[in-house]
Amino acid sequence: xxxxxxxxxxxxxxxxxxxxxxxxxxxxxxxxxxxxxxxxxxxxxxxxxxxxxxxxxxxxxxxxxxxxxxxxxxxxxxxxxxxxxxxxxxxxxxxxxxxxxxxxxxxxxxxxxxxxxxxxxxxxxxxxxxxxxxxxxxxxxxxxxxxxxxxxxxxxxxxxxxxxxxxxxxxxxxxxxxxxxxxxxxxxxxxxxxxxxxxxxxxxxxxxxxxxxxxxxxxxxxxxxxxxxxxxxxxxxxxxxxxxxxxxxxxxxxxxxxxxxxxxxxxxxxxxxxxxxxxxxxxxxxxxxxxxxxxxxxxxxxxxxxxxxxxxxxxxxxxxxxxxxxxxxxxxxxxxxxxxxxxxxxxxxxxxxxxxxxxxxxxxxxxxxxxxxxxxxxxxxxxxxxxxxxxxxxxxxxxxxxxxxxxxxxxxxxxxxxxxxxxxxxxxxxxxxxxxxxxxxxxxxxxxxxxxxxxxxxxxxxxxxxxxxxxxxxxxxxxxxxxxxxxxxxxxxxxxxxxxxxxxxxxxxxxxxxxxxxxxxxxxxxxxxxxxxxxxxxxxxxxxxxxxxxxxxxxxxxxxxxxxxxxxxxxxxxxxxx
Amino acid sequence: xxxxxxxxxxxxxxxxxxxxxxxxxxxxxxxxxxxxxxxxxxxxxxxxxxxxxxxxxxxxxxxxxxxxxxxxxxxxxxxxxxxxxxxxxxxxxxxxxxxxxxxxxxxxxxxxxxxxxxxxxxxxxxxxxxxxxxxxxxxxxxxxxxxxxxxxxxxxxxxxxxxxxxxxxxxxxxxxxxxxxxxxxxxxxxxxxxxxxxxxxxxxxxxxxxxxxxxxxxxxxxxxxxxxxxxxxxxxxxxxxxxxxxxxxxxx
Ligand SMILES: [Fe+2]
Ligand SMILES: [Fe+2]
Ligand SMILES: [Fe+2]
Numbered sequence: 001x002x003x004x005x006x007x008x009x010x011x012x013x014x015x016x017x018x019x020x021x022x023x024x025x026x027x028x029x030x031x032x033x034x035x036x037x038x039x040x041x042x043x044x045x046x047x048x049x050x051x052x053x054x055x056x057x058x059x060x061x062x063x064x065x066x067x068x069x070x071x072x073x074x075x076x077x078x079x080x081x082x083x084x085x086x087x088x089x090x091x092x093x094x095x096x097x098x099x100x101x102x103x104x105x106x107x108x109x110x111x112x113x114x115x116x117x118x119x120x121x122x123x124x125x126x127x128x129x130x131x132x133x134x135x136x137x138x139x140x141x142x143x144x145x146x147x148x149x150x151x152x153x154x155x156x157x158x159x160x161x162x163x164x165x166x167x168x169x170x171x172x173x174x175x176x177x178x179x180x181x182x183x184x185x186x187x188x189x190x191x192x193x194x195x196x197x198x199x200x201x202x203x204x205x206x207x208x209x210x211x212x213x214x215x216x217x218x219x220x221x222x223x224x225x226x227x228x229x230x231x232x233x234x235x236x237x238x239x240x241x242x243x244x245x246x247x248x249x250x251x252x253x254x255x256x257x258x259x260x261x262x263x264x265x266x267x268x269x270x271x272x273x274x275x276x277x278x279x280x281x282x283x284x285x286x287x288x289x290x291x292x293x294x295x296x297x298x299x300x301x302x303x304x305x306x307x308x309x310x311x312x313x314x315x316x317x318x319x320x321x322x323x324x325x326x327x328x329x330x331x332x333x334x335x336x337x338x339x340x341x342x343x344x345x346x347x348x349x350x351x352x353x354x355x356x357x358x359x360x361x362x363x364x365x366x367x368x369x370x371x372x373x374x375x376x377x378x379x380x381x382x383x384x385x386x387x388x389x390x391x392x393x394x395x396x397x398x399x400x401x402x403x404x405x406x407x408x409x410x411x412x413x414x415x416x417x418x419x420x421x422x423x424x425x426x427x428x429x430x431x432x433x434x435x436x437x438x439x440x441x442x443x444x445x446x447x448x449x450x451x452x453x454x455x456x457x458x459x460x461x462x463x464x465x466x467x468x469x470x471x472x473x474x475x476x477x478x479x480x481x482x483x484x485x486x487x488x489x490x491x492x493x494x495x496x497x498x499x500x501x502x503x504x505x506x507x508x509x510x511x512x513x514x515x516x517x518x519x520x521x522x523x524x525x526x527x528x529x530x531x532x533x534x535x536x537x538x539x540x541x542x543x544x545x546x547x548x549x550x551x552x553x554x555x556x557x558x559x560x561x562x563x564x565x566x567x568x569x570x571x572x573x574x575x576x577x578x
Numbered sequence: 579x580x581x582x583x584x585x586x587x588x589x590x591x592x593x594x595x596x597x598x599x600x601x602x603x604x605x606x607x608x609x610x611x612x613x614x615x616x617x618x619x620x621x622x623x624x625x626x627x628x629x630x631x632x633x634x635x636x637x638x639x640x641x642x643x644x645x646x647x648x649x650x651x652x653x654x655x656x657x658x659x660x661x662x663x664x665x666x667x668x669x670x671x672x673x674x675x676x677x678x679x680x681x682x683x684x685x686x687x688x689x690x691x692x693x694x695x696x697x698x699x700x701x702x703x704x705x706x707x708x709x710x711x712x713x714x715x716x717x718x719x720x721x722x723x724x725x726x727x728x729x730x731x732x733x734x735x736x737x738x739x740x741x742x743x744x745x746x747x748x749x750x751x752x753x754x755x756x757x758x759x760x761x762x763x764x765x766x767x768x769x770x771x772x773x774x775x776x777x778x779x780x781x782x783x784x785x786x787x788x789x790x791x792x793x794x795x796x797x798x799x800x801x802x803x804x805x806x807x808x809x810x811x812x813x814x815x816x817x818x819x820x821x822x823x824x825x826x827x828x829x830x
Pocket of ligand 2: 614643644647730734
């Protein structure tokens with residue numbers, strides 16, 4: 001009986017992950033508890049819940065591992081500010097203040113806020129945590145491992161070989177050469193928020209042609225050896241805290257898109273932005289494929305485990321599969337920095353504590369690794385709040401929900417434990433009929449209020465995906481966790497097919513999520529197609545809901561028609577009047 | 579609302595904020611939006627944590643109100659900022675501030691307990707309503723804004739009334755001293771926190787000056803030496819590292 005806790009935070013998304021004898025029993029992002037999107041504090045509430053879920057106290061935990069080396073990161077910051085004197089003045093003032101007042105004291109904070117004995121606190125490093133999250137969570141005994149993100153301590157891209165002896169670091173690309181930071185700089189240029197709007201660039205790309213590839217390659221330059229470097233005159237992330245691209249980039253590509261302004265791909269201006277997005281996406285994919293070739297040549301292995309924020313780019317993942325050298329690809333659902341917590345814990349278990357891998361039981365039982373609420377609790381809540389509701393027999397929930405969907409209602413769907421990672425996978429989802437062409441606009445106008453370049457995903461019963469989607473071989477695992485786009489081969493689902501004829505696919509297995517699978521099966525029985533529109537259950541700018549109270553608060557502020565909370569069914573009209 | 583000796587300072591301050599500094603109004607609306615959203619979350623946490631069914635329903639109603647106010651203020655901010663984009667920046671900044679740093683993560687309800695939480699709600703709602711009154715009269719010339727403030731004021735009256743009624747009920751049930759103590763504590767803490775914030779702001783300001791001096795005298799000379807070389811680039815071989823068990827305790 002051994003417990004290991006991994007933590008990430010103080011930079012991007014903070015999270016806590018608890019391992020029991022090397023297997024993940026609880027994993028959650030702090031934002032699901034604090035309700036602060038991308039919460040980058042210390043994962044105090046997530047940690048507290050992990051322990052409560054397992055019925056243990058901190059005294060039972062052998063090691064608590066932070067996902068990176070704070071001092072090395074501080075060193076990188078100082079070095080790049082020295083190199084960029086005097087224009088780094090404001091970044092220095094802000095950054096150093098933050099570091100001196102809190103980030104350097106992360107160990108003290110872990111000890112004090114979480115009650116951990118100082119001798120039990122360990123530190124992984126950033127890309128090693130990413131790599132461990134990909135490799136040790138995978139079902140493969142041997143694999144090439146690639147981690148690509150903005151930046152960790154110094155590394156921005158790392159190449160590993162994973163095998164029985166653990167993870168062997170083969171080489172790395174260092175700051176300021178960074179695929180992730182360049183992608184983020186273009187995210188800002190295209191008018192979106194850095195560390196949040198990257199997937200919007202990906203969505204926008206579908207409306208454009210990559211006719212600025214040459215220009216973008218001046219920024220992210222391919223190298224002879226298969227790696228890349230960055231022309232630092234176009235970007236400012238290495239010396240500025242609030243601006244990530246320079247005037248020179250605007251000279252190269254024209255004026256940047258104004259944040260929050262509309263996007264209309266039929267205008268010349270809108271088309272230009274879409275074309276730039278498509279070019280950025282293409283150059284990113286090329287860079288990934290090139291570095292994957294290097295890794296393939298170095299390892300000779302045909303399985304790739306991928307992690308880091310860039311691994312959440314489901315379009316690039318497809319390019320890696322179809323144009324890259326590897327036969328199959330594995331990415332765990334929280335590939336970004338939240339996943340660093342999981343990697344830190346797995347690294348500790350296998351490499352610090354020296355435990356061998358056993359591949360017979362999966363390390364990651366499924367994506368539902370967060371908190372759940374039982375029907376008794378939900379029922380008491382609804383009664384206390386005087387919300388009219390219907391209690392369904394558990395075995396009729398899927399059938400009833402399927403009927404609602406087919407009749408054109410938009411559902412809030414809260415079932416079981418909430419998901420690990422940024423995607424809703426049928427535990428905290430908004431569901432609707434993907435055959436209805438007006439559904440996309442309806443959901444956008446009444447619920448999500450989001451821009452048209454953000455497509456909704458289709459969930460499909462495992463086994464039926466081949467009827468509608470062109471899933472590349474080796475992408476099965478990605479499709480299970482909605483990390484892959486696939487060309488759509490039918491006209492039946494206008495609400496979930498993106499402008500370029502693709503969809504971000506979610507394949508549902510009965511074993512992973514029996515209730516949701518039953519719902520899809522029933523929809524299939526009624527319509528002939530076991531496919532449902534699935535998007536995350538949240539309002540714009542808010543984290544995905546986790547608890548029933550949050551679900552209700554979101555439901556009554558939205559245009560959703562029906563809410564399923566476990567076996568409880570609540571209608572929007574007439575169920576609540578304060 | 580009329581100007582009196584008691585509210586003169588806040589009148590003056592508000593007038594400055596809204597009227598003199600251009601572009602401040604939209605940014606202020608964005609700030610309000612964040613504050614309201616924050617109280618909405620506090621109230622939702624209270625829904626989860628209270629054991630009293632009737633209060634639970636009140637807290638939930640209250641939470642929905644605050645979240646709606648947050649949306650109204652955000653929409654106002656966006657309408658006012660127009661093409662200047664300043665509000666977007668403020669919204670993002672306050673989002674950034676909200677999402678970063680080591681914070682107290684205990685919910686307000688858990689920190690205070692039911693009685694003091696109610697006192698907190700009452701004191702803060704009352705104060706907030708007074709402030710909004712002032713803003714409403716300053717901005718009354720704009721019909722949409724006046725309507726928004728009127729709608730919000732109606733909700734705030736409910737928040738004040740139910741929290742007061744519950745405090746009165748507790749007092750009548752024999753806990754008069756406890757209720758008075760709780761209200762006193764909340765007010766004292768409010769004053770104390772204002773002071774702490776002022777001194778923190780001052781501290782940050784001084785730290786900024788010191789760091790700038792440090793930057794110039796320390797990093798300046800260094801930069802002359804260090805500027806020249808940039809790392810070779812490409813895939814570099816890893817530096818030799820100690821075994822995992824040996825390096826796991828190091829922060830560097
Ligand atoms: Fe990362
Ligand atoms: Fe309010
Ligand atoms: Fe209020």
